[in-house]
Amino acid sequence: MFKSLSPVQLDPILSLSIAYREDPRDNKIDLGVGVYRNSLGETPIMQAVQLAEKRLIKTQTTKSYVALAGSEVFNQSMMDLLLSGTSAHSRASAVQTPGASGALRMLADLINVAQPDTTVWLTNPSYVNHKPVMEAAGLKVKYYPYFDPETKQVNSEAMLNELAKAGPKDVVLLHGCCHNPTGADITFADWQAITALANKNGFMPFVDMAYLGFGDGLEQDGAGLKYMADNTEEMVVATSCSKNFGLYRERTGAAIIISNSQQEAQKAKGRILTLARSSYTMPPDHGAALVADILNDQKLTNIWKDELDAMHSRILTLRQGLTQAIRQRGSEQFDFIEQHKGMFSVTGLTSEQILTLREQYGIYAVGDGRINIAGLQEKHIDHLAEALVSVSR
Ligand code: PMP
Secondary structure (H helix, E strand, C coil), X not given: CHHHCCCCCCCHHHHHHHHHHHCCCCCCEECCCCCCCCCCCCCCCCHHHHHHHHHHHHHCCCCCCCCCCCCHHHHHHHHHHHHCCCHHHHHEEEEEECHHHHXXXXXXXXXXXXXXXXXXXXXXXXXXXXXXXXXXXCCEEEEEECEECCCCEECHHHHHHHHCCCCCCEEEEEECCCCCCCCCCCCHHHHHHHHHHHHHHCCEEEEEECCCCCCCCXXXXXXXXXXXXXXXXXXXXXEECCCCCCCHHHCCEEEEEECCCHHHHHHHHHHHHHHHHCCCCCCCCHHHHHHHHHHCCHXXXXXXXXXXXXXXXXXHHHHHHHHHHHHHCCCCCCCHHHHCCCCXXXXXXXXXXXXXXXXXXXXECCCCCEEEHHHCCHHHHHHHHHHHHHHCC
């Protein structure tokens, strides 16, 4: 049977990691893989997670199944985290999923069941897996203008003009904060304008919130989503604990459905459970059990919030440090790095320049010019600044 299969190409980020590992140079830098690293270049287990893990080992008495929806304590905590203080909180339901990836797929499947020929509009560019996931669920995909390669910021006018054409058969996917790959976020005024368009023209917003707390902190990063949830009748959210709890491999996330009543939200949740049943059936428990413990224990919550604040402050410092180091070398071309949010920035470098970075400087970035600022170590800044200025001369 499998003889008929043609070989698949290795994921570009994966092949980049392999090439990086094999590079013998001491000053090499990996800006590819999307994980946070501390100043020692490690992706540590957060302290709050370690404490919750210790407690879990002491108190857990069984590994028996939990439920199709995973942990309801976790689900409630995710809704509290994203929707507290909004009218949407009382008309929302949630299902624990294997990461935000699982949530994206379950929500796309739900949309396909509810309204089969829906088109999902994605930012141009968007997270590499958005299109494959939406298409695998049977949805059509279209891109709307987003990133302006000249200014390296969002072109709000072009975005809103295009989104004004979306209607009831459309779903508009938005990045909750810390846009992947560009680092360019929409403003609060944009959130308001898109909410008004959704209400006027009938499209449903779909928010992918994978980096809550990595941009300007928990409150500010969630403000646009909260406004939208408060002011629209229907909306779905895919959220992740991979980055902000550092639980990447534990596959911890949630699909949240907001509807006009709790009854409708529960109906949609029931449908997701049927879809999950015929797929992975139940999400893994470990990560969600830890998050549920952290968010329901004030001491652990405080430790987690402090750690998350330290991570986002460090990313801001790295952004400032890199921009300054580039300026000191006489170039203002990369000033946008300081304004971008979250882990990534799209640099606008050509594939030739990316190749030069790799060959001459041992700096590994993805072919689309995305660099992972959160993967940098302070000691890398001068070498990276030197290389960026040199390749873009
Ligand atoms: N959405 C976006 C925008 C992402 O960048 C990622 C990957 N970090 C995901 C979803 C998937 O996240 P997870 O690891 O939780 O499945």
